[in-house]
Amino acid sequence: MITDARVLQPEFVPNDVKHRSAEVSHLSDTLRPIVDGERATNSLLYGPSGAGKTCIAQFTIEQLRENVVGLNYQYVNCWEDHTRFKTLYRLLDGIDSTFDIHRQSTPKDELLERLREYDGPPYVVILDEVDQLQDKSLLYDLYRIPHITMVLIANREEDVFSTLDDRLNSRLGACPRIRFGQYNISELVTILEDRARWGLEPDAIDTQRLETIADYAAGDARVAISIFRNAARVAQQNGDDSITLDVIEQVVPEAKSEIRQKTTDKLTDHQQVLYDTITEAGEIGAGDLYDAYCEAVDDPKTRRTMRNHLSKLEQYNLIFAKGNTKARTYASYS
DNA sequence: CGTCCACGGGAAAGACTGGTTA
DNA sequence: TAACCAGTCTTTCCCGTGGACG
Numbered sequence A: 001m002i003t004d005a006r007v008l009q010p011e012f013v014p015n016d017v018k019h020r021s022a023e024v025s026h027l028s029d030t031l032r033p034i035v036d037g038e039r040a041t042n043s044l045l046y047g048p049s050g051a052g053k054t055c056i057a058q059f060t061i062e063q064l065r066e067n068v069v070g071l072n073y074q075y076v077n078c079w080e081d082h083t084r085f086k087t088l089y090r091l092l093d094g095i096d097s098t099f100d101i102h103r104q105s106t107p108k109d110e111l112l113e114r115l116r117e118y119d120g121p122p123y124v125v126i127l128d129e130v131d132q133l134q135d136k137s138l139l140y141d142l143y144r145i146p147h148i149t150m151v152l153i154a155n156r157e158e159d160v161f162s163t164l165d166d167r168l169n170s171r172l173g174a175c176p177r178i179r180f181g182q183y184n185i186s187e188l189v190t191i192l193e194d195r196a197r198w199g200l201e202p203d204a205i206d207t208q209r210l211e212t213i214a215d216y217a218a219g220d221a222r223v224a225i226s227i228f229r230n231a232a233r234v235a236q237q238n239g240d241d242s243i244t245l246d247v248i249e250q251v252v253p254e255a256k257s258e259i260r261q262k263t264t265d266k267l268t269d270h271q272q273v274l275y276d277t278i279t280e281a282g283e284i285g286a287g288d289l290y291d292a293y294c295e296a297v298d299d300p301k302t303r304r305t306m307r308n309h310l311s312k313l314e315q316y317n318l319i320f321a322k323g324n325t326k327a328r329t330y331a332s333y334s
Numbered sequence B: 001c002g003t004c005c006a007c008g009g010g011a012a013a014g015a016c017t018g019g020t021t022a
Numbered sequence C: 001t002a003a004c005c006a007g008t009c010t011t012t013c014c015c016g017t018g019g020a021c022g
Helices: A021-036 A053-067 A084-093 A110-117 A137-143 A157-161 A166-172 A185-199 A207-217 A221-238 A245-264 A269-281 A286-296 A303-315
Strands: A043-046 A072-077 A123-128 A148-154 A177-179 A283-285 A319-322 A329-332
Touching: A021 A043, A021 A053, A021 A148, A021 A177, A043 A053, A043 A157, A053 A072, A053 A123, A053 A148, A072 A084, A084 A110, A084 A137, A137 A148, A137 A166, A148 A157, A157 A166, A185 A207, A185 A221, A207 A221, A207 A245, A221 A245, A269 A283, A269 A286, A269 A303, A269 A329, A283 A286, A286 A303, A303 A319
Parallel strands: A043 A148, A043 A177, A072 A123, A123 A148
Antiparallel strands: A283 A329, A319 A329
């Protein structure tokens, strides 16, 4: 039933994107100077998850590459590479300059220096989840490298700018910001229709079922595609020749938890214990939480480390904190 | 109103890890 | 093989905050 599994993958970037033409043209206008060999301004894409930010950034740059010979670009997920070193390393990787980098023999700021010395074609870098970047001064360093153009991506623009210092705010604060809203049901349906046409046999799924999926996804294209992919997989395993309503309803929970799972997989054991404890308790204060945590693990870390973990969990949108000082409590989503 | 104190979070020193070098 | 080192994680130290309590 599945004819092309690639188009069902979340990272698949289609040749043609739907419902985002305004955003695409805004971003490509911003990047246009590169076509004429001039310096383009940096930009920020922001909006809720599953609104198409990453997809549109990659799509637009792919388009740009058709017009600019040798244009280099690199996608960096600052969540996965949240330290200064890792982000820089990945940026150098995008221009194949990592071959002789060793921690030992490479002086401290050799990585940045090498980026500065790069004199190839223009270099467009996508910094996804840029609010997760540990050391924001890296943005300033990158800002000062003329041939690098940054496309920043975040959920909320204030997450980015509130953590920048003054000099960065005055520089990046003026950059074009492109807002992405949630998709509505019919937009999600057309997105899924394309994937169905490209990746499934004809008549494997009808519009009504796609609407059901879109409904469950609540505006999040990532969730929609995840439900879609899982439903197709289960239907194929069952030997069905089409995706039934039952199968869709069956995979909704696992599709949604799949996305959360991706997050919790990145947690350390100690962070996982904290997260589980909070989820179990529903809502818990810092003192009780630390006691429960010490009970649950053999070698508890200090309170300060727990606070570091908690703020990490909060950044990951796994938990949220209510109140500020003494009366603060932690609770988990879902 | 002043004191107390649990809490959050910045800064910096220290510990750990895994790969390099002599 | 042992000393070494950069990056990263953890701890220590510390200060500001704001609710509780007399």
